[in-house]
Amino acid sequence: MPQQSLSFTGVENADQVNRITTALMMVEGVESAEVGRHGADVEGRVRREALIRAINDLKLPIEVK
Numbered sequence: 001m002p003q004q005s006l007s008f009t010g011v012e013n014a015d016q017v018n019r020i021t022t023a024l025m026m027v028e029g030v031e032s033a034e035v036g037r038h039g040a041d042v043e044g045r046v047r048r049e050a051l052i053r054a055i056n057d058l059k060l061p062i063e064v065k
Contacts (some may be wrong), residue, residue, distance in 0.1 A: 007039040010062035
């Protein structure tokens with residue numbers, strides 16, 4: 001299964017981690033997502049742009065790299 005890693009800054013608490021996890025799991029093609037305060041590892045057949053868009057759509061004060 002293909003895997004992608006995302007890095008981000010500005011995640012401050014567990015609520016934000018949970019919101020990011022839920023958003024990533026809702027993206028079509030995502031099989032699993034391991035999210036922490038500094039990044040995420042996502043498995044599945046999905047475009048990186050779709051993952052970044054899902055996080056940005058949350059309107060959290062974080063930067064995705």
